[in-house]
Amino acid sequence: MTASQQAESRHLLQVYGQLPLEATSAQGVYLHAGKRRIIDFYGGHAVAALGYAHPALLAALGKQAKTMYFQSNAVALDVRAQAGDALAAFAPAGLDRVFFVNSGAEANENALRVACRATGRSRVLAIEHGFHGRTAAAGAVTWGAAKSWYGFPRTPFDVDFIPRDDTARAREMINSDTAAVIVELVQGLAGAYDLDSAFVLAIVEACRRSGALLIIDEVQSGVGRTGAPFAANLYGITPDMLTTAKALGGGFPCSALLMTEALAGTLKPGDLGTTFGGGPMACALVSTVIEVIRRDQLMDNVRLLSAAIRKSALVGPVEGIQGRGFLLGLRCRRPAKDVQAALLERDVLVGLSSDPGVVRLLPPLTLEKQHVDKLINALSDIGQ
Ligand SMILES: Cc1ncc(COP(=O)(O)O)c(C=O)c1O
Numbered sequence: 427m428t429a430s431q432q433a434e435s436r437h438l439l440q441v442y443g444q445l446p447l448e449a450t451s452a453q454g455v456y457l458h459a460g461k462r463r464i465i466d467f468y469g470g471h472a473v474a475a476l477g478y479a480h481p482a483l484l485a486a487l488g489k490q491a492k493t494m495y496f497q498s499n500a501v502a503l504d505v506r507a508q509a510g511d512a513l514a515a516f517a518p519a520g521l522d523r524v525f526f527v528n529s530g531a532e533a534n535e536n537a538l539r540v541a542c543r544a545t546g547r548s549r550v551l552a553i554e555h556g557f558h559g560r561t562a563a564a565g566a567v568t569w570g571a572a573k574s575w576y577g578f579p580r581t582p583f584d585v586d587f588i589p590r591d592d593t594a595r596a597r598e599m600i601n602s603d604t605a606a607v608i609v610e611l612v613q614g615l616a617g618a619y620d621l622d623s624a625f626v627l628a629i630v631e632a633c634r635r636s637g638a639l640l641i642i643d644e645v646q647s648g649v650g651r652t653g654a655p656f657a658a659n660l661y662g663i664t665p666d667m668l669t670t671a672k673a674l675g676g677g678f679p680c681s682a683l684l685m686t687e688a689l690a691g692t693l694k695p696g697d698l699g700t701t702f703g704g705g706p707m708a709c710a711l712v713s714t715v716i717e718v719i720r721r722d723q724l725m726d727n728v729r730l731l732s733a734a735i736r737k738s739a740l741v742g743p744v745e746g747i748q749g750r751g752f753l754l755g756l757r758c759r760r761p762a763k764d765v766q767a768a769l770l771e772r773d774v775l776v777g778l779s780s781d782p783g784v785v786r787l788l789p790p791l792t793l794e795k796q797h798v799d800k801l802i803n804a805l806s807d808i809g810q
Contacts, residue, residue, distance in 0.1 A: 452478035475673035530645030531559025541606035617784030618749030
């Protein structure tokens with residue numbers, strides 16, 4: 427079946443709004459649609475950290491597929507141990523234990539379960555406008571889900587939302603009833619809104635004081651995207667747990683829950699589980715993604731080009747820029763969806779966000795200056 431027939435299949439559930447675009451292949455930072463080459467500043471929701479068809483990823487995929495295509499967690503694997511070591515070494519100090527799963531929501535689901543079990547408490551706090559995934563627990567802590575798509579008759583625990591950047595309310599709300607506070611330091615879907623440092627530090631302090639566990643959701647912001655290994659590094663904090671996914675396997679589905687040694691000590695065999703998580707293909711790619719980010723100094727590239735975008739992107743419809751590294755929100759004078767459509771006509775793909783005025787940029791970490799120039803020219807060309 428061709429991509430175009432598939433796109434028209436009556437068998438696929440129509441649950442996605444889709445772009446007027448049918449990609450047939452992809453290479454580097456480009457999507458190919460027929461004769462068009464489109465620069466991908468969206469990266470498939472922040473997944474394509476090394477772009478498309480990166481030689482190191484292709485080599486790791488081929489090698490691992492020939493060596494061992496799949497094996498479960500019932501069997502110890504060197505490739506899994508190596509991925510765990512690489513991720514723990516890359517993560518903020520103190521997050522020494524790793525549990526590999528498959529998606530961002532699944533990593534958060536497990537983090538929330540661990541928090542409720544370890545504290546014996548049943549209230550979880552999240553931040554207004556945060557997004558944590560579509561499963562029962564992750565959706566319960568996602569702002570706005572209950573009113574739109576959540577669907578379950580009740581949440582698995584009590585949930586309250588702390589107003590964004592309201593330090594006083596954070597101090598008041600986090601108390602000895604709180605099992606966990608889950609925080610997206612740079613709120614991706616909300617338009618790459620980076621939380622205020624004082625607010626984040628107040629949450630850290632209140633968690634320590636009350637015994638609540640701090641979960642940092644870096645499903646979107648993690649693995650070099652902010653110009654640091656994790657946004658937690660930028661904020662100078664070590665949470666009790668950190669979740670990450672998207673970029674982690676460079677496009678191969680995988681995610682991870684990292685935690686402190688102390689928290690890992692509350693778990694015994696049988697407490698958590700997964701069939702596909704920690705599979706050899708995903709693990710080979712996790713190690714490769716981290717290795718290439720380090721080897722090619724991609725976090726330096728992110729910082730350099732993020733600064734270039736900040737310096738030059740206040741053109742055309744853009745009146746403000748927020749976010750960190752390559753997780754940026756361009757605040758526009760006109761509806762973001764119109765700006766997205768106009769950029770796509772000029773062969774530049776950008777993302778939207780839950781803020782109708784913000785266009786989101788999540789390009790591969792391998793982006794080059796020439797691609798930034800193309801974005802700036804396209805923005806200028808579409809005018810105010
Ligand atoms: C911050 C954050 N957390 C969790 C998720 C859910 O991840 P997944 O779609 O892999 O379940 C997302 C997905 O966009 C996300 O951006």
